[in-house]
Amino acid sequence: MKKWKCVCGYIHDGDEVCDVCPKCGAAGSVFAELDEAAAGVIERSRNTNALHAQLIDLARQIERVCEAGIRDALDPGCVDVFEQSLNASFKQMKLSMTEMQGHMDKGKWG
Ligand SMILES: [Zn+2]
Structure with missing residues (x-):
């Protein structure tokens, strides 16, 4: 198309x-x-960008779970796991956002 x-x-x-x-x-x-090449890049990128959007959404869900776990604070071991998971999901979200920004800069968007 x-x-x-x-x-x-x-x-x-x-x-x-x-x-x-x-x-x-x-x-x-x-x-x-x-042209066909530019249209192909956009078509191909739409799928990958949607996958990044899903990863970002999942990372945000993990953040909410971790924040609830930190508030719950059953014991120091639990808080440590929730804090580590919170940091890891925040990093994941930023990695996907950075990649998507790169796609926009290269015309892999739309
Ligand atoms: Zn317009």
Whole structure:
């Protein structure tokens, strides 16, 4: 499927360009059709970016569990495990966010 990129960065998927950009309201005439290679990179990246988004969501869930465990504070061993897990999930979230930022910078987005 063809891909068209608006001046605002929005990517439209379709055989024909859309009439109006749903993001910024610009006319379809400002869209540029992406070549096959650029369209392929975006298509491929969408799946990977969605996987990173899932990892970030899971990391946030782990953070909430760890924070509850730290508040619960049954004993020092438990608190230590929850604190270590909290730090590890925070690091995981930042790794995925950094990777996604890199994708945006390289046009692997949309
Ligand atoms: Zn736009």
